[in-house]
Amino acid sequence: MGTLTTPVQAMLAILRDEGVDRVFGNPGTTELPFTDALAEAPDIEYVLGVHEGSVMAMADGYARATGRPAFVSLHVAAGLANGLVGFLNATRSRTPLVITAGQQDRRHMVQDPMLSGDLVGLAKPVAKHVFDVQHGHDLPIMLRRAFAIAAAPPAGPVFLSIPMDLLAEQAPVEVAERSHRPAWGRAADLDRAVAVLAAATRPAIVAGDGVGRDGAVAELVAVAEALGAVTYHQPMHDGVDFPGSHPLHGGALPPVNAAIRERLTPHDVVFVVGCHAFMAHHYTPVAPVPPDATVVQLDSDQHEIGRNFRVDVGLAGGIRTTLAALADRLAGTVPDAPDRATAAGAIAAARRAKVDAMARAAYGPAPLDPLAAAHAVAAGLPADAVVVEEAITSGVLLREVLTLDRPRSLVHTVGGGLGSGIGAAIGTRLGDPSRPVVAVLGDGCTLFGLQGLWSAARYRVPVTFVVMNNGEYRTLKNTLDSWQSRSTRTGQYIGLDLDPPVLDFTRVAEFFGIEAVRITDADHLVDVVAKATESPTPLLIDVPITGHS
Incomplete structure (x- = not known):
């Protein structure tokens, strides 16, 4: 039998048992019973955001860095509404979060009191699961379920609405004990998959973000090397799913079905691993996988198999355990795999050298060429850095010059919505203080999440914030130009410019009490990034760049 205690103390006991050592929140009246209890729980830190x-x-960011669900406390209907973009981002990136919001006192809900609202109705469209807690004795069971559901594939955000008077109750409830949760086992039908993969003459692998989330990068490398398979990152990948410097790395696929199909057409077998439906950005009327290719797909979410394209061999199971089994079975079965790797390596090296030469040739004074700016940031990074990328058009360029090999070295969200970069960088550094964190942000993205700088300053989180400042929503201009040529356009861009006034983000940083520097040339940027990652306090780097061509 579990321990008997009050609902709020049961809540704290379960948080501890689930490994929660930080609560991320912004409080209000309906959360006061919870925050008051936290005052007597020094082992659980409350991290305030404004x-x-x-x-x-x-x-x-914290959940991704620690590898376990993070816990969030929001305030009633308004706070929940403000946080809904975070739900969308967590759902897209498969981030396990357990989120609560205090509901108004149940004794006057019938009167439609101030602050109240349909919390469950607000959260349901964007949450993996929702709980409407109405009884103190149900809270421990529902909270346990929330952690289990959040972490189960596909991971995502789970929401609980908890009335403030429920948390103030003194009636004893039983603390639900934690259950053993078995890991996803190896997929079945390996014989068929091995036969198809080993018989391929021009194999390709698409490394999805499920690989990085499952800690399966080494196992995927073993499979790729056994086959001599060119391995592409999924479009706009959220993490490191294959080493960027590996000879078999073919770069990232573009986020357009027609372009994906063009890249995959030379391959007779395509092995798609842990990739959520490719998530193309702009519509084209074709499937991403060539019709003549044989497709093998592995995912921990059985509903992902064949979801958006035809699959010949579907494997549902743990990604890491299944890849390990495949690597063992495929070892030595493809005699010309080393030759394939050599040929692919020559192509990859030439591609990197070409981009590197273009970037270096563009070095010069501010405002910097965007490719040169991205290259300078990459050149200044220490080997163990984690890059949080929310820079949209500059981010695409950064991926062309950035070579990340170590798992968990990239944090991104295909979203969702903008404004997550600053907060994600703070959470990433709090979750793993052993690695320097550099957030590369667009100026528009920075404005969406500006309040996060307050938390960085308050908790002295040593993150380097690099703002690519071009004074415009360049990605929207690029999209508009792709729809109709500039020569046929008669009007100006409406709502796509951020100046005048010209934004000086060093002044913004100063307002929040964060040190800042404005870049004068590309070499200056390399030097500042390299030194900033050794700082014990946050730093904002304002990088004036020209418009993207």
């Missing part, structure tokens, strides 16, 4: 968007982003 806007719920930043709170959710910090929790998201």
Whole structure:
């Protein structure tokens, strides 16, 4: 039998048991019973954010860095509404979060009191699961379920609405004990998959973010090397799913079905691993996988198999355990695998050298060429750095010059919505203080999540924030130009410019009490990034760049 205690103490006991050592929140009256109890729980730190968007982003980064669900406390209907973008981002990136919001006192809900609202109705469209807690004795069971559901594939955000008077109750409830949760086992039908993969003459692998989340990068490398398979990152990948410097790395696929199909057409067998439906950005009327290719797909979410394209061999199971088994079975079965790797390596090296030469040739004074700016950031990074990328058009360029090999070295969200980068960087550094964190942000993205700088300053989180400042929503201009040529356009861009006034983000940083520097040339940027990652306090780097061509 579990321990008997009050609902709020049962809540704290379960948080401890689930490994929660930080609560990310912005409090209000309906959360006061919970925050008051936290005052007597020094082992659980309350990390304050001054806007719920930043709170959710910090929790998201923290969950990814620690590998366990993060816990969030929002305030009633308004706070929940402000945090909904974080739900969308966590759902897209498969981040396990347990989120609560205090509901108004049940004794006057019938009167439609101030602050109240349909919390469950607000959260349901964007949460993996929702709980409407109405009885103190149900809270421990529902909270346990929330942690289990959040972490189970596909991971995501789970929400609980908890009335403030329920948490103030003194009637004893039983603390639900933690159950053993078995890991996803190896997929079945390996014989068929091995036969198809080993018989391929021009195999390709698409490394999805499920690989990085499952800690399966080494196992995927073993499979790729056994086959001599060119391995592409999924479009706009959220993490490191294959080493960027590996000879078999073919770069990232573009986020357009027609372009994906063009890249995959030379391959007779395509092995898609842990990739959520490719998530193309702009519509094209074709499937991403060539019709003549044989497709093998592995995912921990059985509903992902064949979801958006035809699959010949579907494997549902643990990604790491299944890849390990495949690597063992495939070892030595493809005699020309080393030759394939050599040929692919020559192509990859030439591609990297070409981009590197273009970037270096563009070095010069500010405002910097965007490719040169991205290259300078990459050149200044220490080998163990974690890059949090929310820079949109500059982020695409950064991926062309950035070579990350170590797992968990990239944090991104295909979203969702903008404004997560600052908070995600803070949460990432709090979750793993052993590695320097550099957030590369667009100026528009920075403005969306600006309140996160307050938390960085308050908790002295040593993150380097690099703002790519071009004074415009460049990605929208690029999209508009792709729809109709500039020569046929008669009007100006409406709502796509951020100046005048010209934004000086060093002044913004100063307002929040964060040290800042404005870049004068590309070499200056390399030097500042390299030194900033050794700082014990946050730093913002304002990088004036020209418009993207």
